[in-house]
Amino acid sequence: MDAPTPLPSLIRKKRDGERLEDAEIRSFVRGVTEGTAQQGQIGAMLMAIRLQGMEEGETxxxxxxxxxxxxxLAWPPAWHGLLVDKHSTGGVGDKVSLALAPALAACGCKVPMISGRGLGHTGGTLDKLEAIPGFRVSQSPEEVTAGAPPRHRCPQMQHILARVGCCIVGQSAELVPADRVLYGLRDVTATVDSLPLITASILSKKAAERLSALVLDVKFGEAALYPTQESARELAQSLVQVGTHLGIRTAALLTRMEQPLGRAVGNALEVLEALECLEGAGPPDLRHLVTALGGVLLWQCGLAAGAEQGRERLARALDDGSALATFEAMLGAQGVPPDTARDLCAGTPAQRRQLLGEAKVCEELPAPQEGWVQQVRALPVARVLHGLGAGRARAGDPVNPRVGAELLVGTGQHLRAGQPWLRVHHEGTLGAEGRRELQDALRLGPEPPQDQPPLVAETILPSGSLPGPCRDSQ
Structure with a gap:
């Protein structure tokens, strides 16, 4: 173990723009994990990194x-090359993981997806899944690999992956504890947007999963963490370069987040829409993103000859029912009663809504005038729903899974004055201010909109290489 370095000297060094040595960085992280570093010292180091940045080697x-x-986490050797995951930087209506994980498993991958909860206006995968009665995002930490060293024990996840091929769980307290401390302090020290800190936070958890391949959905636009494609590209390049150096086949897709993804926003409603996608239907933009991200992963793992062939294979898993069957099996493995899982996956839309529960109030907003839909802005919709209980202001706040909204129109559609364009599900009072903000989300024009830019704006691959296979195709 490296000899500890006094934290004040490390803070001073980074404050002055000098490069930290690997041993110095390990010393800082050890102080964070063991509790020997004071919160003020940690905050000072975070701010120094935010202001001075880090070289790629430091990150x-x-x-x-x-x-x-x-x-x-430790996995059977036979799974080597097949362990994959996806990470999104967060958006509105982003229910991709719910369809992508089982579709990848149906194609032969092992998907130990560790997801998070929503915060602010962005949704969280765990919150969506907890809208399903009985679903458990926490799995038993008991050791299932006999004789495994304590730091490499595999939790109940391995049983689920062996039976089903995928699971979607929350981060355990034992996985990357340093990130828990740093993540909590970044918000109160105004260092959330630090590129090296974001990169390390995302990829440290993926490295602890011992993945073979990773695809990142880096969103940009009004409702995203990064407003411009250029700023999103900088993060994507950092993630891809560091991920590759960690030995993970890493790629990133830059995707637009100006409008909600799909037609549903809100936890229970997004589960319903993900089920439509798993049936081979649902909104085209959702299916497009699911197959695009999955296609890259199948290519990276050698289960497809290229990204396009991977996209086609993933689409078949959605269309032939195998992805839906895997989703049902995952629900059962993570605590959902068999009857509930079956009825949710095989039931009618009305039966599914009844299972998940419906909000007390359902009201439709009329178009204020005639025109062509140019855009439905995601950010105002998310903000209003957040205020109605669909999101949380701080970690630990409860959410109401029944609160949400359904878009009744799409870009390029002609609306008559007074025609309903949005259906809001809530259990309080929308109010005049909420209605005004929602109406501001609808952008109408006198003419049909011009050609829309593609949802996937760019693909970032490792510098000087293409994402080749992790294993030989069988």
Whole structure:
């Protein structure tokens, strides 16, 4: 173990723009994990990193130190090359993981997806799944691999992956504990937008999963973490470069987040829409993004000859029912009663709504005038729903899974004055201000909109290479 370095000297060094050595970074992370570093010292270091940045080598060392701060997952050797995951930087109506994980498993991958909860106006995958009665996002930490070292024990996840092929769970307290401390302090120290800190936070958890391949959905636009494609590209390149150095086949897609993804926003409503996608139907933009991200992963794992062939294979899993069957099996493995899982996956839309529960109030907003839909802005919709209980202002706040909205129109559609364009589900009072903000989300014009830019704006691959296979195709 490296000799500890006094934190004030490390803070001073980074404050002055000097490069931290790998051992110094490990010393800082060890102080964070063991509790010997004071909160003021940690905050000062975070601000120094935010202001001075980090070289790629420093970011890599920080990521590795954070990944090693707790337990790492261990998998059977036969799964080598097939372990994949996806991460999104967060958006509105983003229910991609719910369809992507089972579709990838149906294609032969192993998907130990560790997801998060929503915060602010962005939704969280765990909150969506908890709208399903009985679904457990936490799995037993008991050891299932006999004789495994304590730091490499595999939780109940391995049983689920062996039976089903995928699981979607929350981060355990033992996985990357350094990130839990740093993540909590970044918000109160105004260092959330630091590129090296974002990179290390995302990739340390993926490194602890011991993945073979990773695809990142880096969103940009009004309702995204990054407003411009250029700023999103900078993050994507950092993630891809560091992920590749960690030994993970990494690629990133830059995707637009100006409008909600799909037609549904809100936890229970998004589950219903994800089920439509798993049946081979649903909104075209959702299906497009699911197959685009999955196609890249299948290519990276050698289960498809290229990204386009991977997209076609994933689409077949959606269309032939195998992805839906895998989703049902995953629900059962994660605590959903068999009857509930079956009825949710095989039931009618009305039966599904009854299972998930419906809000007390359902009201439709009329178009204020005649015109062609140019855009439905995601951010105002998300903000109003957040205020009605669909989101949380801080970690630990409860959410109401029944609160949400359904878009009744799409870009390029002609609306008559007074024609309903949005259906809002809530259990309080929308109010005049909420209605005004929602009406401002609808952008109408006298003429049909011009050609819309593609949802996937750019694909970022490792520098100087293409994402080749992790294993030989069988």
């Amino acid at each position: 890599l060392a920080l990521t590795q130190a954070m990944a090693s701060s707790g337990r790492t």
